[in-house]
Amino acid sequence: MEDEEFVDSCMGGKPRKAGKFASSLRLSLWSEHLGLHPREIGQIKDPIIDSTYKDIWMATAKTNTMIYHDVFSCIPSDLIHSRSSLRQCMVHWKAKLGHTTIDLGVAPKKLESYQNGNTKETEPMERLDLVKGHLVCFPLDFMCEEDLRPGFKESEYYASPHVFH
Numbered sequence: 461m462e463d464e465e466f467v468d469s470c471m472g473g474k475p476r477k478a479g480k481f482a483s484s485l486r487l488s489l490w491s492e493h494l495g496l497h498p499r500e501i502g503q504i505k506d507p508i509i510d511s512t513y514k515d516i517w518m519a520t521a522k523t524n525t526m527i528y529h530d531v532f533s534c535i536p537s538d539l540i541h542s543r544s545s546l547r548q549c550m551v552h553w554k555a556k557l558g559h560t561t562i563d564l565g566v567a568p569k570k571l572e573s574y575q576n577g578n579t580k581e582t583e584p585m586e587r588l589d590l591v592k593g594h595l596v597c598f599p600l601d602f603m604c605e606e607d608l609r610p611g612f613k614e615s616e617y618y619a620s621p622h623v624f625h
Contacts (some may be wrong), residue, residue, distance in 0.1 A: 468507040494520050495593030500578055511574040528596060531567045531584045565603035 463479025470476060490504050494516060504512050528534050533553050540546050557569055567584040574580070610616035
């Protein structure tokens, strides 16, 4: 498919022509991913400038990630860097939820936050209502302090390292 109609657009702050279909598809998908209202689509007209990518795309992903972490204590998480911190997290959430195992997707009845030295309780759904769109950050720092290469007794040890890259 080739666009035969073009519209005025911006790329990197410079005026450009973009295919009408390609441009409308990108704006539609981005606005869905970001949870934007139709009146906010103008904010993402230029996809590669910092004010779009860093200030909108990445900021939305970081905010959503922290909300999901606060409510569900998602694993994997960038806040868990080692096996010991993973064990501590599991013990904490088992005690908090009252379960003998961590059930994925189970939120506590109330969320605790601290403001001015006081504990404040909120409903998990109140936090989840703040999620915009579908973006979250991929946890690149999960277990970053651990050597996760296969051990001598594991069959993966004998495979070429190129298999895992």
